[in-house]
Amino acid sequence: MFESRHIKTFHEVVRTGSYSAAARSLGYTQPAITQQMKALERSVGTPLFTRAGRGVRLTEAGEAMARHAGVILESISAAQEQMNAITRLRSGRVRVCAFPSASATLIPEAMARLSAEHPGVRVELLEGEPPDSLRQLVRGECDITLAFSYPGLHDDVPEDLVEVPLMEDLLTVLLPAGHPLARRKAVHLADLRDERWIAGCLRCRANFLHACAEEGFAPDIAFTTDDNLVVQSLVAAGVGVAMMPALVLSFLCHTKVTGRAVEPHTRRQVSAYVLREHLRIPATALVLDQLKAVAEARVGC
Template sequence: MFDSRHIRTFHEVVRAGSYSAAARTLGYTQPAITQQMKALERSVGTPLFVRVGRRMRLTEAGEALERHAGVILERISAAQQQMSAITGLRAGRVRMCAFPSAGATIVPEALARLADGHPGIRVELQEAEPPDSMRRVADGECDVTLAFTYPGLHEQVPDELVEIPLMEDQLTVLLPTGHPMARRRAVKLAELADERWIAGCLRCRANFLHECAELGFAPDVAFTTDDILVVQSLVAEGLGIAMMPGLVLSFLVHRKVTGRALDPASRRQVSAYVLREHLDIPATALVLDELRTAAANRVGC
């Protein structure tokens, strides 16, 4: 294994033509240069220089090493500059995974702040619902994932992940604007037992069925879709109603749809998840800070 310090010294000896000249340039003593060259020759297993009168000449091995020395030093310098940029938050890459309603609300605000303050950091965005999104970060397919959990479902989080709580997201019911309950500020789930329902992703559906069962009824699920825009369109046409996260209310696109909070309130926990060692990566830590800020701005909206 080469010592980069020895390679740098070797390169200067070749350029300067002697140990003494290299010593003056590098600020070493001549014996120190001699010791470094001996150590390098032991490392490669053969002499690199031979003396011809007062001058030093490269051996065949020395010529071969010199052909690579400049490239090696350039790559080390480039690597040092890149590491400095990453640790100084002038560069970096973070792979983020988010569920759709967070991807439409928390994530854009966080990324806009990040781009404004640290334009050299690149974030690659994926979309997935939990638990698949948690598996992705546990398997190394992404660096940060946004996921949600419901308090009544006793969901398992992979042991290797660290949870960073971001916000509580209050659940709402999407209703056609002409629905009798739409005139209320909040609705009771039990009062909607006879409605037709539109169910969402597997985890949301499980929580919805659980909450209905706790109230003693089984809902009539007429449609199932993960697409939030499809849910809104179905509700707008009076084909059913839906329990949806409060985050969705900020991007309702149908004038015929309104959202009403549940009474009593029902909430899910939105968190970021990372591998513990990723907390020490500057770019990842910065992304988490921006997600915290964006989530805090959503609380109470």
């Protein structure tokens, strides 16, 4: 294994032609240069120089080393510059896995802030629903996961993950615009017991069934889809109603759909998750800060 300082000193000896000249150039003593070259030769297992008057001449092994030394030093310099850029947040890559409604709301706002302040930080976006998205994080397929949980329905979170709470998201009900209950500011869940329902992902469906059971009825689930746009289209067509998080209301695409608060009030917790050791990576910490800022701004609205 070669030490970079030995390679740098070797390169300078070759460039200047002698140990003494290299010592003057690098600000070392000549004995220090001699000791470094002996250490490098021990690593190589063969002499690199022979004496030539007051200077030195490369052996065959030395000539081979000289051909590689410049490339090695350039690679080290490039690596140092890249590390410095990452540390100073001029660059860096962060892979974020988020559930659809977060991808449509929190992510765009956070990325707009990030691009304006740190254009060299690159964010790659993946979509995934918990708990699968948490497993992606553990497997190293992403650096940050945005996930949600419902009261009383928490899944076990792996011990090596750190939860960063972002916001509480109130649940609402999506109704066709002409629905009789759409005139109310809030709709009691029990008043919708006779409706046909559209259910979402497994975690949301489990919470929905639990909420209905608490109100004493089993819902008639006519459709199941994870696609928020499909849910809105089905509601707009009048073929069902849906319980959806309030984040969805910010990107309603149909004028024939209206969102109303549902009673009793239920909220889901939206959090970011990250591997503990990744909290020390500057770009990852920066993305987390931007997500927290956007979430706090939404809560304050």
